[in-house]
Amino acid sequence: MSLDELFERFAAQSRIFKDRDKLLPDYVPSELPHRDNQVLQLAKILAPALAGSRPSNVFIYGLTGTGKTAVTKYVLRKLSEKAQDRVIFSYVNCRQNDTSYRVLAELARSLGTRIPFTGLATSEVYKRFLSALDRRGRIMVVVLDEVDHLVKKSGDDVLYFLTRINEQLTSSRLSLIGITNDLKFTEFLDARVKSSLCEEELVFPPYTARELEDILRQRASEAFYEGVLAPEVIPMCAAIAAKQNGDARLALDLLLKAADIAEREGAERVTADHVRQAQKEIEKNVTVDVIKSxxxxxxxxxxxxxxxxxxxxxxxxxxxxxxxxxxxxxxxxxxxxxxxxxxxxxxxxxxxxxxxxxxxxxxxxxxxxxxxxxxxxxxxxxxxxxxxxxxxxxxxxxx
Ligand SMILES: Nc1ncnc2c1ncn2[C@@H]1O[C@H](COP(=O)(O)OP(=O)(O)OP(=O)(O)O)[C@@H](O)[C@H]1O
Ligand SMILES: [Mg+2]
Structure with a gap:
């Protein structure tokens, strides 16, 4: 196939995808099947913020692809709709921001305080963040996602600061949500940090094949035209991902790749064979990535x-x-x-x-x-x- 042909095929109206973006990992769907419990628990923990009192800190853990990030973003979004500007929310991904400086700079930025990318002492960034927060006179809920990356790279200084920051604030309060898929992570923490971060704990169990099927069906209904998936496609993706620790990201990735392959071939439907090809492609990428690192x-x-x-x-x-x-x-x-x-x-x-x-x-x-x-x-x-x-x-x- 020439490049021109390839691009034309993609530019032409897709026969398969109604909205491909709905399968991308960053999209947070309007419903999260089989996570009602976690959504409700997290919402209950954070709800006091609406009445102006500081929610407990929360520590969230579970294997990769179990919906931790999706649930947290979902609850935060709902809560911020209700709270208007009475509560400040800040989400930091600590894989991308894995130093104390960068995390504090991100938090300061979410309060509208500009911090240069480098050049200040970390303690200075902390001071600026602290005073900016206190000036606002609000509750601030901070999410540190994939927090293990930060601690492994730069130690638990920031966590120490953030878990004690309330002692230095007069008119604002801060709550912390830490998320990780590294179950041994808390062993790296200072005992005091650990006990204050883990005021509340939420565990995300792996999804079963059945649960993954429901998740895929719900996403598929938003992403595909009706009838383009052969009946065995979703159960296959779900079964493969269930074997890999019930990882919903893998299940979605398989479905997306299979559909991409079908589309590239100009097929009218996504079939079991496309799923098998997608599986091979993903396995290959994983090995190559492992070797690279x-x-x-x-x-x-x-x-x-x-x-x-x-x-x-x-x-x-x-x-x-x-x-x-x-x-x-x-x-x-x-x-x-x-x-x-x-x-x-x-x-x-x-x-x-x-x-x-x-x-x-x-x-x-x-x-x-x-x-x-x-x-x-x-x-x-x-x-x-x-x-x-x-x-x-x-x-x-x-x-
Ligand atoms: N219950 C669910 N319903 C719909 N989609 C879900 C559900 N759970 C997870 N997903 C989707 O699966 C993918 C992976 O979920 P998420 O990113 O929340 O995993 P995670 O637990 O944060 O994993 P990691 O530890 O690797 O960061 C995302 O695209 C998310 O939207
Ligand atoms: Mg995540």
Missing amino acids: MPLHVKLVLLSVYLLEKEGAKNLTTGTIYNKYVEIAKMLGVDPVTQRRVSDIINELDMAGIVNARVVSLGRYGRTKVIRLSTSLKNIEEGLSEDLFMLGAIELTTR
Whole structure:
């Protein structure tokens, strides 16, 4: 298909999508099936803000794609409609804003105080935020979404400030909502921060396949023309996502990708086969992304396995891989890590599903571990070759 044809097909009225945007991850739907409980609980916790008293801080956790962000935004939107300007709401994504400075600057900005992107001391930003807030004489509800990213990158200073800020405010009050999908996150927190952040706790359980079906049906009714989905499409997307910890984002992503593929093909309906293609595409992207984000020595170990397999080596052992790894590391002028560490790295790669390590018995010679790639060479190439250093390594070693 030429580019012109492709663009024309998209520009022409879609036969499949009524409104594709309704399937995008940022869209907050007007209904959230199977989250009535969480919506109600969060609303109850925050409602006192309407009467001018400070709501308890809330800590929200649950696995990825369980609706934490969607529910929080939904409740905040409803509440701010009711509150008009009596309550100040501020939502900060801490994956994008992962330093104390940036979080405080975002909060100050939501009060209309301008803060330069860099240049001030963090304590100065804090002071400006504090005085801006107190001048407003309001309740402020602050959401720190994906807060684990902030704490891992910059520690819990901001949380400490924000959980104690009420002691320094005279005419305003602040409540904090912390959201995370990292269940071990609270272990990183100072005990005092932890107890004040967790005044209330909300847990989001994973969705079951049935629940995901309802979620998909509701979104599909807004996004697609009637009758364009073959009957098995939604149950399939739901079943696949239910196996992946009940992740609604994955379910929606599958549905969107499947429909995109159907549209690209010029098909009239989305079918099971489109879902299967979408699944493959997503799996591939996940592996490539995982590889891209790996630290140097993990990449080098993976590169060693990759090169050995490309040379046709069979039954790879930790020892063989280690020798190759040392050879590559030396060639690149990098200090190699120990064989013990390489053995751990191989286990990590096994856990991530990128290699497969199997213990086989050698009879009276004991047992050994046999390692092979469980991802295509192409995926590995794609993941590694984003990294210029690795690209150089591949060049050098395959010359
Ligand atoms: N009950 C629901 N009804 C409709 N859509 C939902 C529901 N729950 C989640 N979604 C949708 O699924 C996607 C993922 O949900 P959300 O972003 O809220 O997950 P999350 O729990 O915040 O995940 P993460 O921990 O990865 O941030 C979003 O597009 C959201 O709109
Ligand atoms: Mg989220």
